[in-house]
Amino acid sequence: xxxxxxxxxxxxxxxxxxxxxxxxxxxxxxxxxxxxxxxxxxxxxxxxxxxxxxxxxxxxxxxxxxxxxxxxxxxxxxxxxxxxxxxxxxxxxxxxxxxxxxxxxxxxxxxxxxxxxxxxxxxxxxxxxxxxxxxxxxxxxxxxxxxxxxxxxxxxxxxxxxxxxxxxxxxxxxxxxxxxxxxxxxxxxxxxxxxxxxxxxxxxxxxxxxxxxxxxxxxxxxxxxxxxxxxxxxxxxxxxxxxxxxxxxxxxxxxxxxxxxxxxxxxxxxxxxxxxxxxxxxxxxxxxxxxxxxxxxxxxxxxxxxxxxxxxxxxxxxxxxxxxxxxxxxxxxxxxxxxxxxxxxxxxxxxxxxxxxxxxxxxxxx
Amino acid sequence: xxxxxxxxxxxxxxxxxxxxxxxxxxxxxxxxxxxxxxxxxxxxxxxxxxxxxxxxxxxxxxxxxxxxxxxxxxxxxxxxxxxxxxxxxxxxxxxxxxxxxxxxxxxxxxxxxxxxxxxxxxxxxxxxxxxxxxxxxxxxxxxxxxxxxxxxxxxxxxxxxxxxxxxxxxxxxxxxxxxxxxxxxxxxxxxxxxxxxxxxxxxxxxxxxxxxxxxxxxxxxxxxxxxxxxxxxxxxxxxxxxxxxxxxxxxxxxxxxxxxxxxxxxxxxxxxxxxxxxxxxxxxxxxxxxxxxxxxxxxxxxxxxxxxxxxxxxxxxxxxxxxxxxxxxxxxxxxxxxxxxxxxxxxxxxxxxxxxxxxxxxxxxxxxxxxxxxxxxxxxxxxxxxxxxxx
Numbered sequence: 001x002x003x004x005x006x007x008x009x010x011x012x013x014x015x016x017x018x019x020x021x022x023x024x025x026x027x028x029x030x031x032x033x034x035x036x037x038x039x040x041x042x043x044x045x046x047x048x049x050x051x052x053x054x055x056x057x058x059x060x061x062x063x064x065x066x067x068x069x070x071x072x073x074x075x076x077x078x079x080x081x082x083x084x085x086x087x088x089x090x091x092x093x094x095x096x097x098x099x100x101x102x103x104x105x106x107x108x109x110x111x112x113x114x115x116x117x118x119x120x121x122x123x124x125x126x127x128x129x130x131x132x133x134x135x136x137x138x139x140x141x142x143x144x145x146x147x148x149x150x151x152x153x154x155x156x157x158x159x160x161x162x163x164x165x166x167x168x169x170x171x172x173x174x175x176x177x178x179x180x181x182x183x184x185x186x187x188x189x190x191x192x193x194x195x196x197x198x199x200x201x202x203x204x205x206x207x208x209x210x211x212x213x214x215x216x217x218x219x220x221x222x223x224x225x226x227x228x229x230x231x232x233x234x235x236x237x238x239x240x241x242x243x244x245x246x247x248x249x250x251x252x253x254x255x256x257x258x259x260x261x262x263x264x265x266x267x268x269x270x271x272x273x274x275x276x277x278x279x280x281x282x283x284x285x286x287x288x289x290x291x292x293x294x295x296x297x298x299x300x301x302x303x304x305x306x307x308x309x310x311x312x313x314x315x316x317x318x319x320x321x322x323x324x325x326x327x328x329x330x331x332x333x334x335x336x337x338x339x340x341x342x343x344x345x346x347x348x349x350x351x352x353x354x355x356x357x358x359x360x361x362x363x364x365x366x
Numbered sequence: 367x368x369x370x371x372x373x374x375x376x377x378x379x380x381x382x383x384x385x386x387x388x389x390x391x392x393x394x395x396x397x398x399x400x401x402x403x404x405x406x407x408x409x410x411x412x413x414x415x416x417x418x419x420x421x422x423x424x425x426x427x428x429x430x431x432x433x434x435x436x437x438x439x440x441x442x443x444x445x446x447x448x449x450x451x452x453x454x455x456x457x458x459x460x461x462x463x464x465x466x467x468x469x470x471x472x473x474x475x476x477x478x479x480x481x482x483x484x485x486x487x488x489x490x491x492x493x494x495x496x497x498x499x500x501x502x503x504x505x506x507x508x509x510x511x512x513x514x515x516x517x518x519x520x521x522x523x524x525x526x527x528x529x530x531x532x533x534x535x536x537x538x539x540x541x542x543x544x545x546x547x548x549x550x551x552x553x554x555x556x557x558x559x560x561x562x563x564x565x566x567x568x569x570x571x572x573x574x575x576x577x578x579x580x581x582x583x584x585x586x587x588x589x590x591x592x593x594x595x596x597x598x599x600x601x602x603x604x605x606x607x608x609x610x611x612x613x614x615x616x617x618x619x620x621x622x623x624x625x626x627x628x629x630x631x632x633x634x635x636x637x638x639x640x641x642x643x644x645x646x647x648x649x650x651x652x653x654x655x656x657x658x659x660x661x662x663x664x665x666x667x668x669x670x671x672x673x674x675x676x677x678x679x680x681x682x683x684x685x686x687x688x689x690x691x692x693x694x695x696x697x698x699x700x701x702x703x704x705x706x707x708x709x710x711x712x713x714x715x716x717x718x719x720x721x722x723x724x725x726x727x728x729x730x731x732x733x734x735x736x737x738x739x740x741x742x743x744x745x746x747x748x749x750x751x752x753x754x755x756x757x
Contacts, residue, residue, distance in 0.1 A: 034482045187390050219412070219724065220404040220407055314502060338507075346494065349498070
């Protein structure tokens with residue numbers, strides 16, 4: 001009679017090597033130093049988080065018409081509520097703000113149509129790059145189709161911030177590509193013109209460029225000819241960011257193996273054909289993170305227009321915090337502005353990561 | 367016989383060299399023409415508006431006060447002197463900012479790599495928050511929200527002999543008495559001795575393999591010799607302590623809130639970028655290097671110092687340089703909260719008073735250009751020193 005071998009059931013692993021306990025031991029309490037660091041971090045969190053929640057949510061006042069009504073001792077969000085229109089549109093006339101809203105909705109719809117497969121991408125690009133700016137300009141500035149004229153000096157708030165950011169990004173990108181190609185070309189004069197331009201701009205802070213745009217450009221133009229301050233500042237921002245863009249793209253161009261250039265030449269492609277069809281698609285894909293970083297930097301730098309006397313989102317908040325009936329609400333204003341800037345910049349950086357993954361065609365090593 | 371000349375493609379314009387030449391001549395002509403056009407407009411505009419030209423204004427009295435000056439300056443001094451004061455303010459804040467940002471950035475970068483989950487998360491939150499907010503907003507926050515919310519001088523926070531209130535940080539001001547030269551001499555001498563010791567230890571180690579704790583002992587030498595010379599010369603140093611009077615704090619050394627706000631904002635903001643650079647640099651060193659070092663029997667601190675860091679530095683230095691350059695350029699944002707640096711003094715007040723836009727803006731651009739150039743020259747030298755020597 002055979003004896004059946006019956007193994008006893010295996011014991012569960014020790015409590016301290018699986019589950020939450022093991023995780024705690026490994027990640028938080030693995031050595032005396034780590035124990036100390038964990039408690040130190042907990043202390044920092046304790047110092048920062050509860051007071052902020054208490055100030056911003058628990059004791060906050062959400063509505064009211066002056067600082068005096070904020071008696072709960074916490075944040076006075078009523079300030080944001082009262083000034084919301086100004087923070088969004090600046091001094092743009094209230095009955096005309098629908099024009100901005102329509103332009104924004106139009107842009108969102110146009111960009112969203114890119115996701116629809118059956119739409120002709122070329123026509124859509126032309127619509128966005130050529131037709132849309134004209135429409136948006138007419139909507140913003142007025143003066144045609146019975147729309148009331150709105151001076152650019154009234155434009156402000158988040159509207160101005162986004163306008164500066166979007167126009168700067170859209171205009172600086174092609175200019176940056178041209179400058180990068182110029183710097184890489186083997187024509188000595190074109191090359192040196194590009195180098196001088198790029199290096200001069202990269203050596204100085206944006207403020208000096210903006211001062212130049214607002215103070216110096218009028219001196220260089222013929223008597224009587226002058227153009228709008230907003231346009232001058234836009235030119236300044238665009239040139240500034242194009243120089244940085246050029247350096248990022250140059251990095252991509254240098255990373256493309258020489259064989260690609262030679263192969264394109266061997267196919268009989270002209271310079272522009274080989275750049276547009278062969279080199280740039282590869283080079284730009286390589287430097288997407290750098291390009292988006294430049295965009296994010298540009299978007300953050302739009303705040304500097306406040307120094308040359310234009311009131312973007314931050315400028316509007318700064319101006320509103322001087323209102324006598326709302327004194328002492330600076331932190332609320334900065335928190336609001338900070339939240340918007342942070343959301344946009346963080347969103348851009350995450351979006352760039354998504355694009356990178358989507359365009360990843362190489363062979364991942366790990 | 368083969369006809370060597372292609373029949374219809376040999377026109378002058380089809381030659382790539384000729385086309386490049388023509389394009390470049392056109393470009394040059396355009397640049398020269400635009401330059402000439404702008405210059406002639408400039409001249410007629412300056413004549414029409416009666417703006418004087420040239421740098422002679424630098425010798426005229428400035429007539430405006432500058433709150434923060436490290437060298438002697440009064441309203442009666444010239445614009446040139448004001449320019450110098452502003453230049454020093456810019457350089458000081460840039461250098462201090464670079465040091466602070468590097469220290470903070472390295473700490474946070476290492477914290478992000480920590481195997482302590484909580485520490486790594488906190489560092490991530492720090493980086494993702496600060497680098498996605500505009501620097502100007504952060505400066506405003508520190509200046510108008512944090513430092514302005516500090517108590518009046520009467521209710522200053524007090525730590526030992528340090529006072530903290532709305533008007534800044536007050537600290538004891540050292541006053542050097544006669545005989546302090548002796549202490550300085552001792553300090554310099556100890557540094558020379560320390561360097562000699564390190565060089566000797568290195569030489570001996572390469573020759574014999576024997577190891578000597580050169581860094582710790584040279585640190586000890588410097589402290590000991592300096593203290594000794596202090597004792598021998600009878601402590602030739604006195605402190606001007608800040609005193610609390612009824613409405614104000616007097617005496618001592620004051621760090622004005624503008625300075626503190628610019629410094630904090632610049633260094634914490636740049637630190638968030640440096641942290642990412644440090645993290646990427648350390649991650650770029652192959653894990654096999656660490657394993658190899660361990661199998662050679664090096665302990666963890668030596669593995670980091672001798673194997674990982676030297677290799678990581680090669681990756682870190684170039685982007686670090688551009689962060690330093692950014693910091694120096696970003697110090698110009700101090701103008702927005704009235705820190706009297708170059709932009710505020712020269713492109714702000716001086717430009718308003720004299721109207722000489724070309725000269726003042728040109729001067730500023732020149733200074734920033736040379737500041738950038740000197741930082742990048744220094745960092746290039748350092749980079750060359752650290753870079754891999756290949757065959």
